[in-house]
Amino acid sequence: MLHSAREPQGGFSFENCQRNAFLESSLKGLRVPHARKTGTTIAGLVFEGGVILGADTRATNDSVVANKNCEKIHFIAPNIYCCGAGVAADAEMTTQLMASNMELHALSTGRKPRVATVSRMLRQMLFRYQGHIGASLIIGGVDITGPHLYSVHPHGSYSHLLFTAMGSGQGPAISVLEDRFKPDMTLEEGQQLVVEAVTAGILEDLGSGSNVDVCVITQAGIKIQRAVSTPAVLSKRSET
Amino acid sequence: MHSAVRMLESSYFGNLPGVGEVHTGTTIMAVEFDGGVVVGSDSRVSAGEAVVNRVFNKLAPLHQRIYCALSGSAADAQAIADMATYQLELHGMELEEPPLVLSAANTVRNITYKYREELSAHLMVAGWDPYEGGQVYGTLEGMLIRQPFAIGGSGSSYIYGYVDATYKPGMSPKECQQFTTNAIALAMGRDGSSGGVIYLVTITAAGTKQEIILGKELPQFYDE
Numbered sequence: 001m002l003h004s005a006r007e008p009q010g011g012f013s014f015e016n017c018q019r020n021a022f023l024e025s026s027l028k029g030l031r032v033p034h035a036r037k038t039g040t041t042i043a044g045l046v047f048e049g050g051v052i053l054g055a056d057t058r059a060t061n062d063s064v065v066a067n068k069n070c071e072k073i074h075f076i077a078p079n080i081y082c083c084g085a086g087v088a089a090d091a092e093m094t095t096q097l098m099a100s101n102m103e104l105h106a107l108s109t110g111r112k113p114r115v116a117t118v119s120r121m122l123r124q125m126l127f128r129y130q131g132h133i134g135a136s137l138i139i140g141g142v143d144i145t146g147p148h149l150y151s152v153h154p155h156g157s158y159s160h161l162l163f164t165a166m167g168s169g170q171g172p173a174i175s176v177l178e179d180r181f182k183p184d185m186t187l188e189e190g191q192q193l194v195v196e197a198v199t200a201g202i203l204e205d206l207g208s209g210s211n212v213d214v215c216v217i218t219q220a221g222i223k224i225q226r227a228v229s230t231p232a233v234l235s236k237r238s239e240t
Numbered sequence: 241m242h243s244a245v246r247m248l249e250s251s252y253f254g255n256l257p258g259v260g261e262v263h264t265g266t267t268i269m270a271v272e273f274d275g276g277v278v279v280g281s282d283s284r285v286s287a288g289e290a291v292v293n294r295v296f297n298k299l300a301p302l303h304q305r306i307y308c309a310l311s312g313s314a315a316d317a318q319a320i321a322d323m324a325t326y327q328l329e330l331h332g333m334e335l336e337e338p339p340l341v342l343s344a345a346n347t348v349r350n351i352t353y354k355y356r357e358e359l360s361a362h363l364m365v366a367g368w369d370p371y372e373g374g375q376v377y378g379t380l381e382g383m384l385i386r387q388p389f390a391i392g393g394s395g396s397s398y399i400y401g402y403v404d405a406t407y408k409p410g411m412s413p414k415e416c417q418q419f420t421t422n423a424i425a426l427a428m429g430r431d432g433s434s435g436g437v438i439y440l441v442t443i444t445a446a447g448t449k450q451e452i453i454l455g456k457e458l459p460q461f462y463d464e
Binding site: 120123124126127130131151153155156157158159161164170171 | 262285287290292293295296313314315316318319322358
C-alpha cells in the first residue's frame with residue numbers, strides 16, 4: 001500500500017530500525033546497541049486467600065549480569081502488583097505508566113482499582129505498539145471481585161489463569177507449578193511453591209539468578225519480601 | 241523474552257508465528273441447527289514451540305446470544321473481539337434491542353477487512369436472533385459468508401474430510417454438539433498447535449449454555 005510521507009507526530013520513531021538492520025547485515029562485525037533484557041523468571045499463583053507473585057533478581061546485558069539485585073515486582077495499586085520480564089526499560093516504564101493511570105482512574109471512578117482494568121489497559125497499549133514494547137507482565141491482585149492473576153504478552157495477548165510463569169526461565173518454573181499446584185492452597189504452601197518455581201528458573205536458566213523476591217497480596221493488604229531465598233550462594237574464595 | 245517482528249504476508253495461510261509471538265494455533269467450529277447454534281474450540285495457545293496457556297477459552301461472547309471463535313494471532317484476535325464487543329454493545333443500546341448476528345458478523349468483518357494487511361486473525365461469528373434464528377458466519381480475511389457449519393484454525397485442515405462426510409442438514413442440538421466435539425477431538429489429535437480441553441457453547445432463544453469437555457471425557461478414536 002502506498003502512503004504519502006507524514007510528519008512524525010510524537011511517540012516512538014522506528015525509522016532507525018531499518019537502518020540498524022541494514023548496517024548490521026552490510027558491515028560485518030558491527031553490533032548495534034540492544035536494549036537491555038531482564039533474562040528472567042517470574043511466576044504467580046492464586047491461593048485461598050489471594051495471590052502470590054515471585055521473581056528472580058538478575059538483570060542481564062547479553063551475557064553479562066548488569067544488576068545482581070534488581071526489583072522485578074512493581075507497584076501498580078495498593079492491592080495490585082505486577083512482575084515484569086522482557087526488555088527491562090519497557091517493563092519498568094510500562095508498569096509506572098499503568099500505576100499512574102490506575103490512580104487517576106480510581107480517583108475518576110471513585111472505586112478501588114480492579115485487576116481486570118489493569119490487564120485491559122496494558123494489553124490495549126501493548127497492542128497499539130504492535131510488540132515493539134518488549135514487556136511480558138504477570139499482574140496479580142485482590143479486588144472487590146476476588147483474587148485474580150493475568151499474564152500479558154508483548155503483542156497484547158492475555159490469559160486469565162490460576163498459575164503462570166514468564167520470562168526466559170518460564171520452562172522450569174511452569175514445570176514445578178504444573179506438578180505441584182492445587183487450587184485453594186494455604187499461604188505457606190502457596191509461598192513455598194512460588195519460591196520453588198522461581199528457584200527452578202534460577203538454577204536451570206542462565207538468564208535468571210541471584211535471589212527470589214516474593215509478594216503476597218490478600219484482602220488485608222500486601223507483603224513484599226525481598227530475597228526470601230538465595231538458591232545459589234557464591235562459594236568463599238580460599239585463602240592463598 | 242523478546243518477541244520478533246514478523247514480516248506480514250497477505251495470505252492467512254502463509255503466516256507462521258515467529259519465535260516469541262503468541263498464536264492461537266487452533267481448531268474452531270460452529271454448526272447451525274433449527275433454533276440455534278453450537279460453537280466449539282480447543283484450548284491451546286502456543287508461542288513458538290511452547291504452550292503458553294493450555295486452558296484458554298477461545299469462545300468469546302460478543303453479546304448475550306452471539307459468540308465468536310478466535311483463531312490466528314492471539315493478540316490480534318483478542319483485540320478484535322474486544323473492539324467488536326464494545327461496538328456491538330453500543331449498537332445494541334442505540335437499537336434498544338439485541339443486535340442481529342449479521343450485525344455482529346459485519347462489525348467483526350469491517351475491522352478485519354480494514355486492517356487486513358496488519359492483522360492475522362480469523363474470528364468466526366455465530367449466534368441466535370429472533371429474525372433469522374441460528375446463524376454461522378465466516379469472516380476469513382474480511383469476507384462475510386453465511387454457512388450451515390464452519391471450521392477454522394490450523395487444525396481445521398485435518399478435518400475437512402470428516403466434516404464433509406458427516407454433516408447432514410436437520411441435525412438436532414445434541415447431534416450438533418456430538419458432531420462438533422468429535423471433529424475438534426480429531427483435529428486435536430493430529431494438529432500440534434491444537435490441544436487441551438474442548439469448550440462448547442450452545443446458543444438458543446432460551447439463552448447460552450457453556451460446557452467444558454475435559455481430557456478423560458474426550459471422544460476416543462483410533463490411536464497408534
